[in-house]
Amino acid sequence: MPRPRAGQPRAVRRHRGREGTPVTAVAAPPTAAVAPPYAGLRVVPARHPGRWVATAGVALLLAMVVSSLVRNEHWEWDVVATYLTWPSVLEGLWGTLRLAATATVIGFGLGTVLALMRLSRSPLLQSVAWGYMWVFRSVPLILQLLLWYNLAYLYPELSLGIPFGPGFVHVETLDVVDKFGAAVLGLGLSQAAYSAEIVRAGILGVDQGQHEAAASLGIPRWRQQWRVVLPQAMRTIVPTSVNEIIGLVKGTSVVYVLAYGELFYMVGIIYGRNQRVVPLLLVAGIWYLVITTVLTVAQYYLERHYAKGALRTLPPTPRQRVLALLRTRGHLTRVAQGGGRA
Amino acid sequence: MPRPRAGQPRAVRRHRGREGTPVTAVAAPPTAAVAPPYAGLRVVPARHPGRWVATAGVALLLAMVVSSLVRNEHWEWDVVATYLTWPSVLEGLWGTLRLAATATVIGFGLGTVLALMRLSRSPLLQSVAWGYMWVFRSVPLILQLLLWYNLAYLYPELSLGIPFGPGFVHVETLDVVDKFGAAVLGLGLSQAAYSAEIVRAGILGVDQGQHEAAASLGIPRWRQQWRVVLPQAMRTIVPTSVNEIIGLVKGTSVVYVLAYGELFYMVGIIYGRNQRVVPLLLVAGIWYLVITTVLTVAQYYLERHYAKGALRTLPPTPRQRVLALLRTRGHLTRVAQGGGRA
Amino acid sequence: MSGGHLRLHGLRKSYGTLEVLHEVDLEVRPGEVTVILGPSGSGKSTLLRLVNHLEKVDAGFVELDGELVGYERRTTRRGEVLRELKEKDVLRQRTRIGFVFQSFNLFPHLTVLENVVEAPVSAQGRRRADVEPEARELLTRVGLADKADARPRQLSGGQQQRVAIARALAMRPSVLLFDEPTSALDPELVGEVLDVIRDLAHGGTTLVVVTHEIGFAREVADTVVFMDAGRVVEQGPPDQVLSHPRHERTQAFLAKVL
Amino acid sequence: MSGGHLRLHGLRKSYGTLEVLHEVDLEVRPGEVTVILGPSGSGKSTLLRLVNHLEKVDAGFVELDGELVGYERRTTRRGEVLRELKEKDVLRQRTRIGFVFQSFNLFPHLTVLENVVEAPVSAQGRRRADVEPEARELLTRVGLADKADARPRQLSGGQQQRVAIARALAMRPSVLLFDEPTSALDPELVGEVLDVIRDLAHGGTTLVVVTHEIGFAREVADTVVFMDAGRVVEQGPPDQVLSHPRHERTQAFLAKVL
Amino acid sequence: AAGDSDLQAAADAAGLQVNTTPEQDRIHTAENPAAVKLLPAEFAAKDTFKVAVSAGGAPPLTFLADDEKTPIGNETDIAQLVADALGKKLELEVKAWADWPLAVQSGDVDAVITNVTVTEERKELYDFSSYRNDQLGWLVKAGGDITKIDEPKDIAGLTVAVGSGTNQEKILLAWDKQNTDAGLEPVKVEYFENDADTILALQSGRIDASFGPNASAAYKARVSPKDFAVVGTLNGGWPNTAQIAVTTLKGNGLVDAVTVALQGAFDDGSYQKVLQRWGLEAEAIAKPETNPPGLPKTE
């Protein structure tokens, strides 16, 4: 961005960039020869009267919602306040986070592997991945969780040995999978099936020319995926993954069937006791809102990171926008200048 | 594809195409001048001994799983068989399908609009869409369902009129939202928030040059999205959407809080009565498997449709592969031929 | 489709700290052919993108037939101002300016014919039935009649470039901006495509062509503009600029031509 | 990096019902420069893609230094056969064949330097510390030293093309396939890039160049191949093919050159 | 209804008269003018009496008949008696357990009759008319090591499932506290939402015992004697007595009418017949009460 040089008084004007960013620029003084008739006019942004009306409407609606939230006593905000930081709620929150984080890691780790398997040349790997996705996207999570947790019901004893032959090592099934283990297994394994599709979709979106270029350079296959394809696919993988992670955070609530102490379960126990259903669900909602917010912010920066290269010029960050706005607020005169010859 | 001309006996040989498709081709008889030393050799596909071992391993594992499924009496396959087509199970299935289909339509309809709003130039539309996604991705579905269904608890009467002023039309809330209505609203509205991210991710994946080309031709903005951007985005939108739809089909089970008769609820009622938990969950699982299968097949053809243009050459369909295999099975001699001059 | 009158006033454009264009002034009269020459990276493509308002200028203005591109003059209570146009109006202005990208940017999911037909139908509101025969005719002129139903990725480089040209022509714009329209063409086709372009010029369309074909410049151009490092170094009739360049930089550039 | 010996035997390729290449035979001796000329759509790019095994042939073989590309001869119990190579081995073969795409296909998310460094490091297993100075040196030779940290989309067309060339050169392949390596370059740069290519030729690398620059063909080529409609119509030393073409089609093509 | 013939047969074998068909042929009582007179105007005007029952319940208290629609069980039969006495048509509404509080508070239903125990905490929101003792039972796997659970020390070190927020939970925790105070091994408490999940956990050995309403425990033990056994019972109010009651919205005036209505059914013997029908004679109380003492508040 050109800056005014000292000693050369130049008019400063502002253009709004594509994304609404003010750009300060300096124009040379117009020479008599070509000075156009509109040199010297102020540049003002486009008018959108409809937008103002709509904004007012939205603001009004928002005010109504907020007022009804605050004024309607059925929300019982005092109860919400009491339970928001209730020890067992916090404990449940921790349970949720721990579960969601572990399941995310397992899900996306295994999911990426499955996606690459489905896109591989080997019919075997393809079919295994396909079969996995087919089964794990179909089986209700609750069935899976119950099965993992109650494996002992079906198979009281696990044995390692020759298939269909004698077993060598025998383990009591009950000792293998505990509550957290069953929950993580169930969530992680089914998440992997969904994540695999997300990763695969991202890879499909990458231009064929990129695969060809990588192949023509003789880059080994895993490295092609890792270094060339996946980073470009991330642009579409990130938003949908955050979707999935948010879904997973909330999805942990199905582990109530295992009586695992996550947020929703805790809240359920409390309202089961005191019948304050709505305020306690609000407590859960508020915590989910906090988690979603954190994830959304992370998503914003991740998306930005992976947009490098896909966009000619990156849009400014919110921080940059605010700074730019503050900077230009000082200049009251923004005058249009057709330039002369340099 | 060149075909043997009558009267000119030519050797037929087979190459495996990229995707493992046999391609039959005819080579001209080699002229003495350049006949390479390997002309006349049979072409055989690459050997992958590791693959055979792995395939055998997978097959064995599969056999073990199947055998354990069949032999372990705890699965109670007879009970499964009885309830698979039990009238109320079928009714529940229909409830699930109806709910999932309606919620999908609402979800993706609204979601696409939200995605376009977030990508629009208007800060208002952007913020509204962002706010919507933020809230609806955070609020637990069960809270939403309970609120919709029990709107009367919070607002015994709905009135249409001047905000903060007098109302004109008053409706008894209890009459407005029934069970199906509450379920569809809850599922559809929260699905919209997730779908919006999926659509947006798809659009992000489209090359910037495409947006520029459409803009430079002066194509109106909605038409740019509709005709140029979205069809290309579909390539990544389809797989993740099918993910979401499958999730939604299974997710309908949260409407148990409304005691709405969908598949999972019905199954729960039955095992609540007769205590056959595992076989009844299997019944649900089998139906979900059927739905997933149908969706997966639909996905395959949709993906193929949207791959047109993104790929230089489309891979053959499974049907084409089988046909090609049958066709070439007749030719026993596949001989390599370096060609001579034509 | 009579030619537009294009005037650029003091255009400046920077990317970060890199100033790509410094104060470019240029006038292209209706029906004239202006050829822009210059070394790689001198800002030729950027200049065309600014004319089309695909990129916002940092300073300066583009005027088409006396109308500002991207702004309008308005008298408000506080005196005369320049108001930025809404996107809708900018899009309307662009239908009068055709643009052939250096990288083609064809729509890969549409067939060749659909690529050509899309803009006239959706941006200019013409009837598909009217546009289609015209589009086929254009494709025939660039030698692609048999590829009407192929998709861009199934075409060779030269074929893609010709589709891009046909797509821009189908809009019947009053100003056409070509960014290296013959880079992927063989000499035979260069001749044919230049014929099409020449026809356009005679039809009165105003042309701005960025090219490295000195021969073309010599033959077709009314004005040759030589750019270097974001500045217009020299401009004038081809005879003068190409045969008797006054500026050192131009001389050096032309000396290297094979 | 001594030159590879490339032989093509009876290559055929069809897309659906469209036969793009009919029986192409060609021999390129080590260290020679072969220029392929031909009208747009005649199959030049397809031919290069087949050599690189990016596309499978329908019939025929490509031989590099006596080794089949994509196949190996094996003696089995049932006699000698040609076995298709595993992908891994094909990738290994490709590291000896450099390819510059007509559409560049740079990696947009990597910087210019990373684009150049990637393959030597990951495909040839060379150390990054060794490759980087070499890559910078190459970038300097194509005039892009100051763009090492830019990303491809921030470059002009000509700059992108030069990065693509540098990327292929960094592999030190024994055969280099260029698909219109100078299409986006101005005459000045064409000269410079051709110098680089000429240096390569003198260094012994075998070159196959698809181009529309007749001047370049005349100056640098050992053999000129003229293709039309999927066939090699004429081939020989430049003098013969360019100045005294025997085939009618060649004569017509060359007559149109500006 | 063929699919449930197993259940029917097992119940028959156990000597229980269980009818799981939608045609319930419920026990009726006559209209009670005294009760009708007590009805607040708002309710007097209506023809129906709308009662919520829980869908996730277990036999024999509330569950759904073979058509998976008609709610049946002891609680629905009690609801029938109350409706009859009030001279209204009974309308049953199946609700999820989590949903019933909102259903009462929003006025969607007039009453909830689904094994709701009177607690002091609930009394802040609802009125109660009691009709049954809260009898609790200890269900274990048949043929196991545990043969009796009568006092706190019997459960030391066991893993026990209990419904969250129930008064069973409170008792269990109190017993556990006694144990730990006495230096015994603590109990491992598992909360399950769903009766069926508990069953599975019991069968797979995840838990040693399930502590819940004796009615369903006894029913299970009688239906599948080779799987389950009840090894002890106690009153749900331990150390006091707790009662199960018809739940109505606090202060809407319905409670007195309901109590009088129940009294009528107690007097004419229809109440006892209902309990007999589901094998719950042991849980009968002497007379219904309005807002009897509830389980004390915790915390």
Ligand SMILES: Nc1ncnc2c1ncn2[C@@H]1O[C@H](COP(=O)(O)OP(=O)(O)OP(=O)(O)O)[C@@H](O)[C@H]1O
């Ligand atoms: N988005 C961007 N960010 C940073 N630099 C950019 C960007 N776009 C273009 N540039 C730089 O601006 C300069 C001019 O680019 P431009 O594309 O206008 O060149 P050109 O004259 O068209 O060159 P060519 O003949 O090679 O196409 C180049 O140095 C390029 O690297």
Ligand SMILES: Nc1ncnc2c1ncn2[C@@H]1O[C@H](COP(=O)(O)OP(=O)(O)OP(=O)(O)O)[C@@H](O)[C@H]1O
């Ligand atoms: N995937 C494909 N499907 C169908 N046709 C194809 C495909 N790829 C290429 N073709 C056709 O094959 C022919 C040869 O293409 P090729 O790219 O080899 O031409 P070329 O000689 O490189 O031309 P140019 O000089 O224009 O780059 C063209 O007619 C093209 O339309």
Ligand SMILES: [Mg+2]
């Ligand atoms: Mg350019």
Ligand SMILES: [Mg+2]
């Ligand atoms: Mg080509």
